[in-house]
Amino acid sequence: MSFKPDISVDVCGKHFKNPVIAASGAYGFGEDYTDLYPLSDLGGISCKGTTLNKKDGNIPPRIAETPSGILNSVGLQNPGVDKFINYYLPRLRKQDTVVIANIAGAVIDDYIAVAEKLDATDVDMIELNISCPNVKQGGATWGVTCEGAASVTRAVRKATKKPVIVKLTPNVTNITEIAKAVEAEGADSVSLINTLLGMRIDIRTRRPILHNNVGGLSGPAVFPVAVRMVWQVANAVKIPVIGMGGIATAEDAIEMMMAGASAVQMGTAIFNDPYAPIKVCEGMEKFLAEQKIEKISDIVGTVKPW
Amino acid sequence: MSFFCNSYPIVDKKALGEGIYSYTLKCPEVAENANIGQFVQIKAEGYMLRRPISICSVDKGNGTMRLVFEVRGKGTDKISELNKGDLMDVIAPLGNGFTVPAKKDGRVIVVGGGIGTPPLLDIAKLYGDKCTAILGFRSFDKIILDKDYAKTGANVIVCTDDGSTGVHGTVAQPLADELAKGDVAAVYACGPTPMLKAVVAAAKQAGVYSEVSLEQRMGCGVGACVVCACTVIRDGEEKVVRVCKDGPVFSGEEVVL
Numbered sequence: 001m002s003f004k005p006d007i008s009v010d011v012c013g014k015h016f017k018n019p020v021i022a023a024s025g026a027y028g029f030g031e032d033y034t035d036l037y038p039l040s041d042l043g044g045i046s047c048k049g050t051t052l053n054k055k056d057g058n059i060p061p062r063i064a065e066t067p068s069g070i071l072n073s074v075g076l077q078n079p080g081v082d083k084f085i086n087y088y089l090p091r092l093r094k095q096d097t098v099v100i101a102n103i104a105g106a107v108i109d110d111y112i113a114v115a116e117k118l119d120a121t122d123v124d125m126i127e128l129n130i131s132c133p134n135v136k137q138g139g140a141t142w143g144v145t146c147e148g149a150a151s152v153t154r155a156v157r158k159a160t161k162k163p164v165i166v167k168l169t170p171n172v173t174n175i176t177e178i179a180k181a182v183e184a185e186g187a188d189s190v191s192l193i194n195t196l197l198g199m200r201i202d203i204r205t206r207r208p209i210l211h212n213n214v215g216g217l218s219g220p221a222v223f224p225v226a227v228r229m230v231w232q233v234a235n236a237v238k239i240p241v242i243g244m245g246g247i248a249t250a251e252d253a254i255e256m257m258m259a260g261a262s263a264v265q266m267g268t269a270i271f272n273d274p275y276a277p278i279k280v281c282e283g284m285e286k287f288l289a290e291q292k293i294e295k296i297s298d299i300v301g302t303v304k305p306w
Numbered sequence: 307m308s309f310f311c312n313s314y315p316i317v318d319k320k321a322l323g324e325g326i327y328s329y330t331l332k333c334p335e336v337a338e339n340a341n342i343g344q345f346v347q348i349k350a351e352g353y354m355l356r357r358p359i360s361i362c363s364v365d366k367g368n369g370t371m372r373l374v375f376e377v378r379g380k381g382t383d384k385i386s387e388l389n390k391g392d393l394m395d396v397i398a399p400l401g402n403g404f405t406v407p408a409k410k411d412g413r414v415i416v417v418g419g420g421i422g423t424p425p426l427l428d429i430a431k432l433y434g435d436k437c438t439a440i441l442g443f444r445s446f447d448k449i450i451l452d453k454d455y456a457k458t459g460a461n462v463i464v465c466t467d468d469g470s471t472g473v474h475g476t477v478a479q480p481l482a483d484e485l486a487k488g489d490v491a492a493v494y495a496c497g498p499t500p501m502l503k504a505v506v507a508a509a510k511q512a513g514v515y516s517e518v519s520l521e522q523r524m525g526c527g528v529g530a531c532v533v534c535a536c537t538v539i540r541d542g543e544e545k546v547v548r549v550c551k552d553g554p555v556f557s558g559e560e561v562v563l
């Protein structure tokens with residue numbers, strides 16, 4: 001190898017040492033895999049979705065296996081924003097990685113309150129989850145209409161100067177319209193996709209496997225859908241797009257970036273192989289070296305559509 | 307406490323009965339760090355989710371770990387295709403095991419139901435003749451590990467639901483009898499939820515400390531995804547905790563079954 005390729009990226013003024021971010025909900029608050037490798041090996045972490053008050057989540061079972069994927073219905077179980085700020089954030093800050101708070105709420109005032117609290121901290125970025133399919137009130141209901149998505153974005157934009165990433169749901173008719181609506185309200189970035197609503201049934205008991213009956217599909221099964229949506233959104237907005245949904249290998253991550261993602265997130269694949277994010281980084285370096293490309297950012301959006 | 311994610315060679319494979327397998331892995335780093343009652347997450351080639359399986363027994367001297375599981379569905383079926391000499395990909399050891407030896411002096415009772423019998427074997431090893439092992443199975447042909455338990459020196463009581471061998475009926479009566487004899491420091495149990503409920507209730511009534519190992523569907527297995535929720539009562543308050551990281555073993559006093 002004649003040169004060491006550069007896999008670092010800059011998104012919304014933040015420097016990521018590599019483009020791989022742990023997806024919200026799959027990696028907790030970054031404390032659970034440190035026996036295997038330090039959190040600083042990741043470009044960043046999007047923490048578990050955090051609400052104003054602590055939430056206990058849905059009744060289990062909360063997970064079901066599907067062909068090449070999983071369904072989950074955690075229901076945003078989290079310790080609440082105060083515990084995030086007072087307990088987890090100081091610990092995360094000691095790790096050399098970009099820390100993204102992922103926030104959710106039932107009503108706009110919740111989003112505002114959480115964003116205001118986070119604005120006073122040293123968290124790097126805020127990811128607005130307007131797309132969680134697993135809570136009855138809020139979450140996805142904001143993300144499925146342009147007006148809903150715009151109003152939450154507008155409110156949070158006023159509440160914080162931190163870079164705001166709006167996380168989009170794929171459970172909509174036209175995702176580019178939603179992306180444009182949040183861009184117009186001052187979102188600094190959009191991330192996609194959240195999970196696709198799905199269902200599995202145990203044919204012997206005739207009961208859904210998830211106690212919540214339905215849940216969000218993630219993992220390699222959703223990858224082509226995610227690539228398509230990232231490509232469409234990247235072509236519709238000027239702000240950077242963070243791509244996720246089923247990424248398991250370096251090839252997947254590279255494909256997602258060629259579709260238009262400036263960085264990627266990985267969730268479900270980590271359950272199968274905890275080292276997957278590390279392998280993705282290694283694979284990216286190898287690909288760049290082979291292709292004689294200096295920087296990973298040079299491949300972003302370089303798909304050549306027919 | 308630390309865990310590893312690695313592929314380890316299978317040094318022994320045995321069929322214990324219809325669709326029940328015993329695997330022994332050479333995994334010194336895991337054996338060194340494992341506690342009784344912890345579990346592993348086994349990769350099933352071609353499936354997204356790893357399968358949680360309890361550690362049956364550990365030989366720290368030889369650096370080996372034994373796992374015993376029943377083929378229930380597609381993933382365990384896939385894993386059971388592995389043979390001696392192959393590698394098994396596991397994350398291990400995970401979770402909190404049993405509190406052993408018990409905090410009090412005295413003898414202990416282990417209660418295992420069906421495929422819940424494996425994780426208690428090393429407690430019997432530790433206590434020898436100061437352990438009574440009450441093992442419940444559906445029928446004669448479902449019995450596993452009774453000889454392994456007998457080898458530990460424990461007093462073994464086998465029960466079958468259909469009375470085809472041993473005590474006819476559930477583990478409830480033998481457990482009540484054993485508790486009545488007194489001098490019991492702790493009861494440890496693993497098996498179906500109705501059995502665990504009965505064990506916890508009987509232990510409470512006798513004023514004896516108990517611990518149970520729970521099952522729940524898992525994602526990560528290491529505490530990150532909170533899909534494996536269960537409820538405990540701590541300081542008078544209901545608390546949702548993770549079976550994988552806060553358990554799988556919980557005290558009978560706190561667990562909500």
Ligand SMILES: Cc1cc2nc3c(=O)[nH]c(=O)nc-3n(C[C@H](O)[C@H](O)[C@H](O)COP(=O)(O)OP(=O)(O)OC[C@H]3O[C@@H](n4cnc5c(N)ncnc54)[C@H](O)[C@@H]3O)c2cc1C
Pocket residue numbers: 064065345355356357358359360361374375376377378379380381382383421424425520521522523524554
């Ligand atoms: C901590 C713990 C320890 C366990 N120890 C043992 C053991 O020592 N021996 C043994 O035979 N079994 C054990 N089990 C149960 C074992 O995990 C399941 O039987 C197994 O996961 C079923 O997978 P499958 O591929 O056969 O079934 P599938 O139906 O293909 O499984 C589909 C999904 O559901 C999950 N699932 C299904 N049943 C269970 C269950 N009862 N508990 C948890 N997840 C389940 C699977 O892991 C998988 O994700 C344990 C479970 C837990 C949580």
Ligand SMILES: Cc1cc2nc3c(=O)[nH]c(=O)nc-3n(C[C@H](O)[C@H](O)[C@H](O)COP(=O)(O)O)c2cc1C
Pocket residue numbers: 023024025026048049050072074076102129132167193194195217218219220222244245246247265266267268269525531533
């Ligand atoms: C168990 C689980 C919990 C999740 N929790 C959240 C969450 O709290 N907030 C959020 O924005 N997305 C959450 N997600 C969605 C992921 O961040 C991601 O968008 C999705 O899983 C697709 O990526 P993947 O296929 O790499 O997992 C969760 C996903 C899973 C599997």
Ligand code: FES
Pocket residue numbers: 523524525526527528529530531532533534548549550551
């Ligand atoms: S399985 Fe992920 S937290 Fe328990």
